Amino acid sequence: MKFDVLNPYSESIEATFTINNQQLVEAALTNANRYFETAKRGSFEQRAQQLHAIATAFRTNAKLLAKTATQNMGKLLQESLQEANAAANIADYYANNGPAALVSKDYQYLGTKRAKLTYEATGIVLAIEPWNFPYTQVMRVFAPNFLLGNPVLLKHAKIVAGCATVFEQTVWQAGIEHGAFQNLFVTNEQVADIIKDQRVQGVALTGSTKAGKVVASEAAQAITKTTLELGGNDAFLVLPGADIKQAAKDAATSRLRNSGQVCTSAKRMIVHQDVADEFTAALINEFKSRHMGDPMAETTTLAPLASKSIQTTLQKQVNLAIQHGAKELVHGGIDDSKAGNFFSPVLLTNIDEANPIFDEELFGPVGQLHVVESTDAAIKLANRSQYGLAGAVYAGSIEQAQMIAKQLETGQVFINQPSNGYPELPFGGVKNSGYGREMSDLALYEFANQKMIALG
Ligand SMILES: NC(=O)c1ccc[n+]([C@@H]2O[C@H](COP(=O)([O-])OP(=O)(O)OC[C@H]3O[C@@H](n4cnc5c(N)ncnc54)[C@H](O)[C@@H]3O)[C@@H](O)[C@H]2O)c1
Numbered sequence: 001m002k003f004d005v006l007n008p009y010s011e012s013i014e015a016t017f018t019i020n021n022q023q024l025v026e027a028a029l030t031n032a033n034r035y036f037e038t039a040k041r042g043s044f045e046q047r048a049q050q051l052h053a054i055a056t057a058f059r060t061n062a063k064l065l066a067k068t069a070t071q072n073m074g075k076l077l078q079e080s081l082q083e084a085n086a087a088a089n090i091a092d093y094y095a096n097n098g099p100a101a102l103v104s105k106d107y108q109y110l111g112t113k114r115a116k117l118t119y120e121a122t123g124i125v126l127a128i129e130p131w132n133f134p135y136t137q138v139m140r141v142f143a144p145n146f147l148l149g150n151p152v153l154l155k156h157a158k159i160v161a162g163c164a165t166v167f168e169q170t171v172w173q174a175g176i177e178h179g180a181f182q183n184l185f186v187t188n189e190q191v192a193d194i195i196k197d198q199r200v201q202g203v204a205l206t207g208s209t210k211a212g213k214v215v216a217s218e219a220a221q222a223i224t225k226t227t228l229e230l231g232g233n234d235a236f237l238v239l240p241g242a243d244i245k246q247a248a249k250d251a252a253t254s255r256l257r258n259s260g261q262v263c264t265s266a267k268r269m270i271v272h273q274d275v276a277d278e279f280t281a282a283l284i285n286e287f288k289s290r291h292m293g294d295p296m297a298e299t300t301t302l303a304p305l306a307s308k309s310i311q312t313t314l315q316k317q318v319n320l321a322i323q324h325g326a327k328e329l330v331h332g333g334i335d336d337s338k339a340g341n342f343f344s345p346v347l348l349t350n351i352d353e354a355n356p357i358f359d360e361e362l363f364g365p366v367g368q369l370h371v372v373e374s375t376d377a378a379i380k381l382a383n384r385s386q387y388g389l390a391g392a393v394y395a396g397s398i399e400q401a402q403m404i405a406k407q408l409e410t411g412q413v414f415i416n417q418p419s420n421g422y423p424e425l426p427f428g429g430v431k432n433s434g435y436g437r438e439m440s441d442l443a444l445y446e447f448a449n450q451k452m453i454a455l456g
Pocket residue numbers: 128129130131132133155156157158187188189191192206207208209210211212214215228229230231232262263264361363389433
């Protein structure tokens with residue numbers, strides 16, 4: 001079975017790929033398991049050196065990686081280049097910090113007896129990844145698991161099949177045993193069979209809540225651990241005392257980067273009435289200032305969406321919101337006279353709880369603006385969501401912002417700055433945004449065997 005990758009700007013076929021047959025899938029599982037057995041005799045320090053080599057290979061191949069991402073899913077070339085380098089930084093972070101985080105811990109029992117807790121590999125980890133950050137999403141799972149000794153099999157989104165191939169080539173180019181990382185082009189049914197295989201001991205999924213529910217229940221049948229990094233409807237709170245111009249600039253950057261296709265972007269701007277006029281005017285200006293065009297060109301500031309179906313779904317959501325009383329502060333959407341999956345920014349307001357899109361994730365350059373009469377109302381509205389991924393609080397004092405951050409039902413809060421992923425910081429959510437943590441030391445423990453050895 002073959003499938004095409006379409007260029008979101010030119011709409012032409014970029015490349016054609018073939019779904020792997022069962023023999024290839026079995027060969028990949030066998031290779032990965034062989035790597036798992038040999039890695040048990042290796043050390044974290046040796047693999048840290050290999051991770052540095054992987055980081056170097058990503059920097060060397062940055063232009064190829066970037067071009068492929070832009071051709072596959074449409075993001076601006078400069079964003080693609082940043083992402084290739086960010087993937088290298090994640091590999092370096094685990095090379096530099098992983099071995100210390102995996103040092104065994106001492107315990108005492110029965111008074112004077114000693115025991116220790118060691119961190120060991122558990123087996124193959126299947127990474128099921130989305131198209132929006134085709135390299136960093138994969139590296140977030142691969143780097144900590146590689147350090148631990150867990151082989152990783154990648155099942156990427158079809159849209160970015162080219163990126164999956166270049167990622168694999170780049171890892172292998174660094175001289176890494178092929179069993180440590182292999183890309184598979186497989187259907188959802190094949191994924192279900194892979195999850196059943198007892199050699200697979202972990203499944204890390206980043207994607208929609210819908211996919212998370214299916215994959216987590218498949219993994220539950222095999223008693224296989226999962227981490228789920230799912231959707232978000234992040235709130236961006238703006239309160240009196242904050243730098244309002246900066247807040248508006250950051251809100252727009254957060255909402256529109258990667259053409260709005262970011263799980264943790266500021267999707268709901270919740271603004272105190274005392275600063276609403278100033279914030280709204282500045283935000284409208286920001287939304288109107290983006291320039292759509294060829295994502296390869298330096299002058300373009302808003303790229304096409306990754307696929308036709310994402311574009312159509314988003315327009316349907318905007319139309320539905322308007323039918324149910326939402327008002328457009330910035331009018332945009334699909335321009336049928338233009339080729340490519342373009343969608344000009346839309347800023348919506350007057351969205352009440354009865355509106356069907358009130359708590360839907362809008363995965364594209366569409367913002368929601370809510371004006372509230374108090375800080376408590378802002379917190380309450382922020383928490384009225386099925387999601388709990390990240391959020392931002394802009395306030396006059398750090399103490400006030402921290403008090404608000406403590407009350408937000410999310411896995412991450414950023415104070416006076418837009419949300420972002422950093423290798424050093426834990427990344428993940430609560431509620432329907434999933435569970436488990438990527439990045440930081442925490443990612444190292446997700447699929448580790450935390451083995452207790454009683455020394456007597
Ligand atoms: N929390 C995070 O870290 C994070 C990061 C990026 C994207 N996301 C979320 O991802 C979504 C957008 O990405 P998407 O459209 O690619 O999501 P998606 O759920 O459609 O697909 C994600 C991945 O899961 C696979 N998949 C989907 N259903 C599956 C099934 N039944 N069995 C096996 N595999 C399956 C897809 O092929 C793809 O590889 C948004 O909701 C976004 O918020 C979350």
